[in-house]
Amino acid sequence: METTETTQGGPETDQPILNYxxxxxxxxxxxxxxxxLRAECPVAHVRLPSGDEGYVVTRxxxxxxxxxxxxxxxxxxxxxxxxxxxxxxxxxxxxxTTDAPEHTRLRRLVSxxxxxxxxxxxxxxxxxxxxxxxxxxxxxEGPVDLNTALAFPLPVMVICELLGVPFEDRDRFRExxxxxxxxxxxxxxxxxxxxxxxxGYLAALVGRKRExxxxxxxxxxxxxxxxxxxxxEYELIVMAATILVAGHETTVSMIGKMVLTLLRHPEHxxxxxxxxxxxxxxxxxxxxxxxxxxxxxxxxxxxxxxxGGTVIPKGSAVLAAxxxxxxxxxxxxxxxxxxxxxxxPEAVHHVAFGHGPHFCLGAALARAELQIVLTSxxxxxxxxxxxxEVESLELTTGMMVxxxxxxxxxx
Numbered sequence: 001m002e003t004t005e006t007t008q009g010g011p012e013t014d015q016p017i018l019n020y021x022x023x024x025x026x027x028x029x030x031x032x033x034x035x036x037l038r039a040e041c042p043v044a045h046v047r048l049p050s051g052d053e054g055y056v057v058t059r060x061x062x063x064x065x066x067x068x069x070x071x072x073x074x075x076x077x078x079x080x081x082x083x084x085x086x087x088x089x090x091x092x093x094x095x096x097t098t099d100a101p102e103h104t105r106l107r108r109l110v111s112x113x114x115x116x117x118x119x120x121x122x123x124x125x126x127x128x129x130x131x132x133x134x135x136x137x138x139x140x141e142g143p144v145d146l147n148t149a150l151a152f153p154l155p156v157m158v159i160c161e162l163l164g165v166p167f168e169d170r171d172r173f174r175e176x177x178x179x180x181x182x183x184x185x186x187x188x189x190x191x192x193x194x195x196x197x198x199x200g201y202l203a204a205l206v207g208r209k210r211e212x213x214x215x216x217x218x219x220x221x222x223x224x225x226x227x228x229x230x231x232x233e234y235e236l237i238v239m240a241a242t243i244l245v246a247g248h249e250t251t252v253s254m255i256g257k258m259v260l261t262l263l264r265h266p267e268h269x270x271x272x273x274x275x276x277x278x279x280x281x282x283x284x285x286x287x288x289x290x291x292x293x294x295x296x297x298x299x300x301x302x303x304x305x306x307x308g309g310t311v312i313p314k315g316s317a318v319l320a321a322x323x324x325x326x327x328x329x330x331x332x333x334x335x336x337x338x339x340x341x342x343x344x345p346e347a348v349h350h351v352a353f354g355h356g357p358h359f360c361l362g363a364a365l366a367r368a369e370l371q372i373v374l375t376s377x378x379x380x381x382x383x384x385x386x387x388x389e390v391e392s393l394e395l396t397t398g399m400m401v402x403x404x405x406x407x408x409x410x411x
Contacts, residue, residue: 019046048085050086063325064355070099091238106231164217173245180195195241294321298319393406
C-alpha cells in the first residue's frame with residue numbers, strides 16, 4: 001500500500017494513512033489495493049487530494065450502507081469546517097449536496113423526465129442519432145478514435161436534446177464538465193472559473209427560454225420556477241448544470257470502456273452479435289466490471305458510525321468505493337470477481353448507479369444509450385478490433401470520472 005504517515009488517534013491508532021485516489025497500473029485494471037483492503041482493512045484511513053483526512057469503505061455490504069444510511073450526509077459537505085475531497089468546495093443546493101427533504105423536492109422536479117416510459121419513447125431518437133454517427137464513421141478509413149466518432153458525441157447529443165441546450169456548444173461543455181469532475185487535474189482557480197462560465201451560459205439560456213418557451217427539460221424547469229415557484233433561480237441553474245454534466249460525462253467514459261472490454265473478449269463479442277437478446281444482461285456485467293471512478297460523492301458522518309468493525313467519528317469524510325464493491329467476491333462469486341462474465345447471474349446486483357435515495361436519476365437513460373450503442377456497433381462493424389495494443393491505452397487522470405483518453409479501432 002502507498003502510505004503517507006501513521007495516524008495520530010482516530011479509530012485505529014496504528015492504521016496507515018493511504019494516498020487517495022489509489023494508483024491504477026493500467027487502463028484495464030482497478031487499483032490492486034482494493035483487494036487487499038477488502039481482506040484486511042475494509043475501512044481505510046486516507047489522505048484526500050484536498051489534504052484533509054477521510055475514510056474509504058471497500059466491501060459491498062458496507063458500501064451499500066454508506067450510500068443509503070442517512071447518517072452519511074451529503075448536505076454536510078458544504079459546512080464551512082467540513083473536510084473536503086478537493087481544494088474546490090462543492091456547489092451547494094445541487095442533487096449532489098442535499099439530503100432529504102431538500103433532495104427529495106429537487107429530485108421530484110426532474111424525475112418525471114427520466115421515467116422508464118419517457119426513456120422508452122426516446123429510444124427511436126437515440127437509435128437515429130447512433131445510426132447517423134455510425135454512418136459517418138463507416139465513411140472513414142481506420143484507425144478511428146471511437147471516443148471522437150461515437151462515445152463522446154452521442155451522450156452529448158442525447159442530453160442536449162433532453163435538456164434543450166444547443167449541441168453546437170458541446171466543446172465548451174467538455175471543458176466545463178472536466179472542471180466539475182476534477183480531483184487534481186485543475187487548480188481551484190481553474191475550476192472556479194469554469195464553473196462561473198457555465199453558470200453564466202446557463203443563466204443566459206434560461207433568459208432565452210423565458211422569452212421563447214420550449215417543451216424540453218430546461219423549459220420545464222423554467223416553468224417550475226416562474227409558474228409554480230417550486231425552485232428558485234439559483235436552484236434552477238444549478239439543476240441544469242448538474243444534469244448537463246452528470247447526464248453525459250459518465251456515459252461518455254462508459255461507452256469507451258465497455259467497447260474495450262468486448263474487444264478484449266472476442267468470444268463474448270461474437271456471442272452477443274449472434275444473440276443480441278443477451279445484451280441487456282451483458283450491460284449489467286459491463287457496468288459492474290468497468291468502474292466510472294474510484295468512489296461516489298463525498299459524505300460526512302453526522303454521528304459516530306460503526307462500519308465493518310470500525311467506528312468512524314462524527315464529522316468524518318467518507319467515500320464509498322463503488323468500484324471495489326462491484327468486485328467484491330463475497331457478493332460476486334463464481335468466476336474471478338474482476339473478470340468479465342456476461343452470463344454472471346449476480347451482475348444485476350452491482351452498485352454502479354449507486355444505491356438508496358441518491359440512486360442515479362438517469363440510470364434508465366444510460367442503460368438505453370449503452371444497449372443501443374453496443375448492439376448497433378457490433379452489428380454494423382463485424383470486424384471491429386483494436387488498432388493498437390491494449391498496453392498503449394491510458395485513462396484520464398486526476399478526475400472523479402475515469403475515461404479512456406482515446407480508443408483507436410479499425411474494422
